[in-house]
Amino acid sequence: GQNIDQPTEMTATEGAIVQINCTYQTSGFNGLFWYQQHAGEAPTFLSYNVLDGLEEKGRFSSFLSRSKGYSYLLLKELQMKDSASYLCAVDMNRDDKIIFGKGTRLHILP
């Protein structure tokens, strides 16, 4: 079966840095998405990694290691509005479905 693991909850302080990890075991792999979802709202796209390495986009960066089945989302200079769930999702191949992890609820403390 397909398996995507990420921590259920994390807490961090405003202004700090937090890393949210995601490991996956899937029958195919094309790329990995990160989405942000505020409570009661729709998920919004953050990043899509296909190649190994770190991709930086403002305060958010995403890393992928295909050989290790591992990704992380790095959030810098945390703001209160970053309190949300962060969903890791694997795109297994071009014609198959995306599998989402259960999400990591991030709490930001002042």
Next chain:
Amino acid sequence: GAGVSQSPRYKVAKRGQDVALRCDPISGHVSLFWYQQALGQGPEFLTYFQNEAQLDKSGLPSDRFFAERPEGSVSTLKIQRTQQEDSAVYLCASSLGTFSYEQYFGPGTRLTVT
């Protein structure tokens, strides 16, 4: 421009009732996806359309679930004879291409079956 819209935003149904959930994708988006999201879980894939063709319905939990997109734009997810386990948020997403493209999600319909 307008994003993905869904209606109704909230639906309460009595067990055994039929419900219809509507999704208006972003204009010009070829692909449309339906997901089911239980509380505290990630979205789970239900079905996928490319234009009017339903290319994958492997995630539909039972034959009580039916989806259509007759003109390749608006889509409807229908649930017949609702059960309590159908209570969830139903998310619709659209994209320019298939699964490797960014998906734009609607706000979801929260279905509660009593």
